[in-house]
């Protein structure tokens with residue numbers, strides 16, 4: 001049975017397979033200038049490198065000199081189809097990995113007429129959990145690859161679980177190497193069915209399954225109708241073009257104050273990048289943590305006076321009265337305020353060999369705010385079973401639930417509602433290393449109760465560092481003042497840059 005179509009809904013069949021994209025969706029996607037961030041996950045040899053290479057190749061993201069090298073280097077490789085070995089496009093990165101230098105996540109860029117894309121490529125091995133978590137934390141969508149001959153693996157569950165934890169709500173199941181099953185429709189449908197069950201068990205409803213051949217380029221950018229007349233769903237790129245970005249999901253206005261600007265006696269402005277919602281002159285705002293109320297009189301960007309500002313805009317806000325505001329404060333919408341309090345629940349990924357020590361006091365950094373916090377691990381995710389097990393310590397790479405206790409009022413949104421104001425990093429005061437990236441799930445009352453049930457958290461990372469092949473950043477709670485660290489063989493590292501937005 002086909003679900004009734006509405007003007008803004010993607011039409012799906014009973015299994016949730018996308019059948020058609022309505023005009024309104026297409027128009028919206030066309031207008032959306034924000035790049036879509038995606039992460040690709042798969043086990044070794046599922047064809048992840050080939051798929052990314054194919055995406056870059058078919059969208060013409062590969063420069064001519066690279067293309068010539070590829071044709072030449074592929075010639076000696078056994079490839080019975082006589083096609084270039086697209087995985088070679090990623091070999092530069094591979095070499096770096098093998099030498100143990102850098103690389104947590106590599107970001108690649110490509111675009112179609114409709115949209116641009118940033119794909120996070122992370123190694124699939126278990127010991128790289130934190131890398132996957134890093135990549136997933138900024139991603140709007142996850143592409144999970146399986147080999148059509150093999151079907152779902154434990155690794156598929158692991159990756160799907162981490163992606164869900166990181167707040168990803170849109171999955172594409174890429175049933176790759178379908179050419180090696182003689183384009184077996186029944187096989188494809190069986191794997192899709194199993195995956196949908198898995199996704200549902202994780203609470204993810206938006207799943208598109210696509211039978212594809214990364215090597216031959218079928219249903220990646222170009223359709224595979226000639227080989228698979230039975231499949232009339234979208235290609236991978238069509239799904240990506242229509243996917244929604246997470247940043248469109250925030251609601252309340254948030255301005256973490258980076259700087260107070262006082263160029264003269266008569267002017268005082270509060271500078272920062274809008275981290276959620278929108279603002280216009282006349283709006284009433286609250287300054288946190290003081291709780292003072294004021295009205296917005298002017299919004300300035302560079303030297304322009306603006307009628308409004310939205311998430312992502314770097315602005316100077318002018319208020320109608322003298323208020324005490326300093327760096328680290330947050331100016332927020334009066335009718336949609338974040339959580340403030342001394343105790344929060346969070347999920348974190350431990351990044352350092354020492355792990356997270358119970359009761360130790362760390363620095364917590366979220367946006368321009370830096371506070372002392374005591375961290376108490378509560379449980380650790382068993383990635384094999386998907387279950388949370390009680391834990392008192394969190395070793396490196398572990399994903400854990402923790403309680404955070406602050407000395408002073410902290411201000412957060414649950415990560416699920418805002419990836420910027422709900423994310424943080426933990427810094428070891430002894431070594432100055434970033435030891436964890438985390439996301440706020442809920443506020444706890446003084447009595448230990450939880451106010452906001454089940455709101456999920458995550459890390460927000462700066463992602464699009466200049467270099468196409470190797471963004472070496474680690475978790476950062478906010479882009480504007482993110483520290484960019486080089487990571488060598490999973491070890492901490494020097495700060496190599498700061499991104500000043």
Ligand SMILES: Nc1nc2c(ncn2[C@@H]2O[C@H](COP(=O)(O)OP(=O)(O)OP(=O)(O)O)[C@@H](O)[C@H]2O)c(=O)[nH]1
Nearest residue numbers: 043044045046047048049050087176177213214215
């Ligand atoms: N026939 C066929 N072969 C494919 C397809 N996709 C990938 N391959 C082949 O499968 C092998 C593994 O592909 P890779 O892209 O290196 O796989 P990967 O998942 O990136 O593997 P690692 O980089 O080792 O994690 C290569 O020999 C590819 O040519 C496909 O769609 N059809």
